[in-house]
Amino acid sequence: MAQHQRRIYLDHAATTPVDARVIEAMQPYWSEQFGNTSSIHSIGREALQGLEEARQTVAAVLHCQPNEIIFTGCGTESDNLALRGVAWAARQSKRGNHLITTPIEHHAVGETLEQLRELHGFDVTLVEVDEYGLVDPDAIGRAIRSDTVLISVMYANNEVGTLQPVREIGQIARARGIAFHTDAVQCGGSMTLDVNQLHVDLLALSAHKFYGPKGVGVLYARHGVDLVSTLTGGGHERGRRPGTVNVAEIVGLALALKLSQERREIESARVAALRDRLVAGVLEQVPDVRLTGHPTRRLSNSASFAIHGVEGETLLMALDLEGICVSTGSACTTGEAEPSFVLTAMGLPRDWAVGSLRMTLGHLTQPEDITTVLDVLPRVIDRLRKNDLGLSD
Numbered sequence: 595m596a597q598h599q600r601r602i603y604l605d606h607a608a609t610t611p612v613d614a615r616v617i618e619a620m621q622p623y624w625s626e627q628f629g630n631t632s633s634i635h636s637i638g639r640e641a642l643q644g645l646e647e648a649r650q651t652v653a654a655v656l657h658c659q660p661n662e663i664i665f666t667g668c669g670t671e672s673d674n675l676a677l678r679g680v681a682w683a684a685r686q687s688k689r690g691n692h693l694i695t696t697p698i699e700h701h702a703v704g705e706t707l708e709q710l711r712e713l714h715g716f717d718v719t720l721v722e723v724d725e726y727g728l729v730d731p732d733a734i735g736r737a738i739r740s741d742t743v744l745i746s747v748m749y750a751n752n753e754v755g756t757l758q759p760v761r762e763i764g765q766i767a768r769a770r771g772i773a774f775h776t777d778a779v780q781c782g783g784s785m786t787l788d789v790n791q792l793h794v795d796l797l798a799l800s801a802h803k804f805y806g807p808k809g810v811g812v813l814y815a816r817h818g819v820d821l822v823s824t825l826t827g828g829g830h831e832r833g834r835r836p837g838t839v840n841v842a843e844i845v846g847l848a849l850a851l852k853l854s855q856e857r858r859e860i861e862s863a864r865v866a867a868l869r870d871r872l873v874a875g876v877l878e879q880v881p882d883v884r885l886t887g888h889p890t891r892r893l894s895n896s897a898s899f900a901i902h903g904v905e906g907e908t909l910l911m912a913l914d915l916e917g918i919c920v921s922t923g924s925a926c927t928t929g930e931a932e933p934s935f936v937l938t939a940m941g942l943p944r945d946w947a948v949g950s951l952r953m954t955l956g957h958l959t960q961p962e963d964i965t966t967v968l969d970v971l972p973r974v975i976d977r978l979r980k981n982d983l984g985l986s987d
Contacts, residue, residue, distance in 0.1 A: 602918045602963045606895060606956030607752055607780060613805040613853060616846045620807065623842035631839045632830070641841045648841075648848035655855050656797070656814055657788045664813040664831050665844050669779040669800030670702040672813035675824050675835065676775045676796040677706045680744045681716055683820035690741035692717045696729050697939040699748050702798075703777055707746070717741075726888040727756040727940050735766045742772050749778040749785065749792075753923040753936045753952055754887030755896025757785075764793025773819055779803055783854035784862050784894055795819050799851070801843065805957065806850030810843035865955040866894035868964050872953065873897050875968040880975055884946065886937060895956060898923075900942055901949035903979050906934075909951060912974045918967060923950040 623644055629637035631645050646660070653660040666672045677693075684690050695707055697720045710716040719737045723729045729747060738745075745767050750757050760776050767774035775796035778787065783804035789797055795816040802808040815821055815834070827836030854861075873885060882902035901909065906922030913920055923934030933947030953967070 599917045602966060603958050604953040604955060604963070604967070605919050605921050606958075607755075607803070607893075607952065607954035608921055609802045609808065610783075610805045610956055611958065612802075612807055612846070613850055615853065616806055616850045619849045620842040620846040623845055627841070631841060632828070641839075644845050645839055645841050648844045651848040651852050652812055655787055655851050657790050658814055659817060661832065662814055662817055664815055664834050665839065665847075666811040666813055666835055667809060667837075667840075668811045669777070669798050669803070670811075672798035672800070672811045673700070673702040673775075673777050674706050675813055675821070676798060676815070677703065677744065677746060678710065678824045679815075679821035679834075680773050680775070680796070680819065681710055681714070682822040682824075684743035685714075685716075686822065687820065690743040691715070692719065692739050692742040694719045694721060694734060694737050694742060694745045696721055696723055696747055698723055698727055698751055698753075698936045699746065700752055700777055700779070702779075703746055703748065723939055725941050726891075727751050727754050727886075727936065728888055728891065729758055729763075731759050731762040731766055734763050738766075738770055738772065742770070744773050744775060746775040746777070748780075749776045749797075750780045750893050750896075751887065751936060752780050753934060753950070754898045754940075755780075755892040755954075756887040757891045757893065760792050760794065764795075767795075768793050780893060782851060784858060786858075787855070789814055789816070801847035801850055804850050804854040807843045807846045810840055810847045812847065812851075861957070862894040865959060868955055868959055868961065869895060869897050871961075872955075872964050872967065875964070876971065879968065879972040884942075886940070886942070886950065893954075895954050895959075897953045897955070899951045900937060900946040901951055901975060902946055904949045904975055906948060906950045908978060909949070909975065912978060913971070916970050916974065918970060921952045921954075923952060 627640040629641040631642040649660045649663050652663050707718050711718045721733050721737050747758050749760050764774050773795045776794050778797050779800045782799050797814040799812040801810045823834050825836050830836050884900045886898045886900050910922050933944050934950045937947035
């Protein structure tokens, strides 16, 4: 890539740059109001005030009570705390042993539930998804048993962008008295987070997905949901997440969430228009390509494809050399391309699933970026196919 060439970043689902206003808001909590929130002196009280103001800001966005907000180290920890916390509490009170989820959840959910099954003896049911990665709420309902204690279905898929029928599933769970958790990590800046509208009992977020800092997350846990702490230590976060509180990044998370939600509708419309132009261009200009995920029920910034005859990581590296940063759901850890587990669960055959490409737009994306991608991408794919470099044997 030429030194003067502008890099095009189309990987906002992986992470986002920190908003300058967020950086400015965090600064005093590293150098001036740096106290431990458990300290009773003035500097500690100043830090505690910043923490609680941030909690109120997040609660206002989620339309919940401040004491239902738990700050964590990341979205993965929030998911872990929700799943293990509810499962262990249910076992402790002998209420049940059965958990329900889908096969396309983020690893933070899927691997946690698998560990609960393998190491702790919980029974886990996977409810299949359709060709668009969409789960049927009625299928979730049919999977419920008398010993079901938790349902976990993500708000939006991180790879293909499909939006799940969270409200409908939440209503089913609420009617049966079952805790409902959703991984909303991809939705912090693009979807409503009103937990009452969504009918969720637990909701996980991560700041770096909506222009906040890395290393800080949120778990909403509805009042009345039994939750056993997965960390042991002091009484921080009302005993639910021990450890000295990272006030600076929590302040950053709260502001980033507030700013993202304030401009959510305008920004979603802007990137959706660019996304639609990108999708149409790829489908028109590249042969043997499929849009993956639901065609309309998807995140506004998400464009994902399966490309036949091209291995995803090879394409990623070729585009990186052209100054275009994207991602892929496939992996190549053993010298052979491995298909995306999400696309496999959606029924795509292996020779299509290894060629996954995800492009996710954001604040950095401009119309000229889409023009450049639509010029470069077809040429790169054509070159890889002609040179037989796209797909390993």
